[in-house]
């Protein structure tokens with residue numbers, strides 16, 4: 001078997017070494033096919049180095065399973081959810097970073113001007129999104145931390161934005177009890193939601209706020225998205241509709257049609273909400289990132305545009321102390337949130353990174369703030385301190 005990460009390394013090298021003849025379309029799909037010919041794609045889960053939080057995950061999962069048993073809730077229809085035996089499938093951060101890079105590479109290829117969409121197999125995209133779904137389902141919050149901390153400024157903004165919107169949307173879907181195939185479909189919609197922006201990359205990456213005219217012009221990206229996606233074999237109508245309608249708002253203030261309430265699909269409502277959240281918590285060339293709490297407040301100011309129940313899921317799951325965010329403890333230490341606590345959202349698991357005097361910590365100090373330690377979060381800090 002061949003590791004998917006190696007496959008993509010090979011694709012990258014192939015692409016670097018290859019100069020397509022003039023007039024020839026981008027050969028992304030053929031590169032994938034060539035690199036994987038006769039081989040089974042799989043996502044590697046090295047067993048040698050267990051995740052440092054392995055025991056913690058186990059306890060959380062056991063508690064969750066017991067909780068669900070008590071309330072007679074059906075377990076979600078996912079392959080990996082709450083399965084103790086599959087706990088070893090929690091990937092270490094390096095593996096997740098590679099997954100992130102792989103999917104970033106896919107969107108980069110898709111946004112190229114000369115991409116031949118008719119030759120693209122959706123399997124390549126769905127497999128990667130399936131990997132993300134599986135990691136989030138078994139409670140691997142490191143992926144959410146990546147989605148918060150990956151910098152969009154140095155490279156094409158749309159690349160990270162697409163991947164981050166995908167990751168967060170899947171997490172909201174998990175909060176809504178979606179099954180695996182729904183999560184993959186939602187994730188694919190979110191991943192592709194701004195594909196029509198390929199026409200406007202110059203505007204999107206420019207070091208300036210858009211003028212009202214330019215903002216109006218880029219509204220066309222939803223229709224362009226449909227034109228592009230209709231060329232890709234195997235994409236469901238539901239994915240295409242989500243991409244087309246992700247800027248619709250339930251109060252009718254959105255576009256392209258000014259749809260209201262129930263006439264907007266739930267996927268489109270989720271992607272629209274997460275799109276706004278993701279855009280705000282990440283920096284642009286011309287502005288700093290907003291703190292997660294500032295973003296949540298701003299979204300609440302627009303609450304008529306979004307479904308309240310979805311807003312609640314967003315805020316409960318990623319709106320207060322999302323993994324990857326920086327906090328100050330009452331001990332004056334600085335810490336990074338590394339794992340959420342769904343039962344006590346104000347008391348996540350944190351890793352202390354500097355002491356009360358601001359000196360970087362040499363040892364690995366992880367605190368579960370839900371334990372009775374007399375330690376709590378005093379304030380939020382920007383991600384890069």
Ligand SMILES: [Fe+2]
Pocket residue numbers: 193194221246247275
């Ligand atoms: Fe958009």
Ligand SMILES: [Fe+2]
Pocket residue numbers: 161193194275
């Ligand atoms: Fe977007």
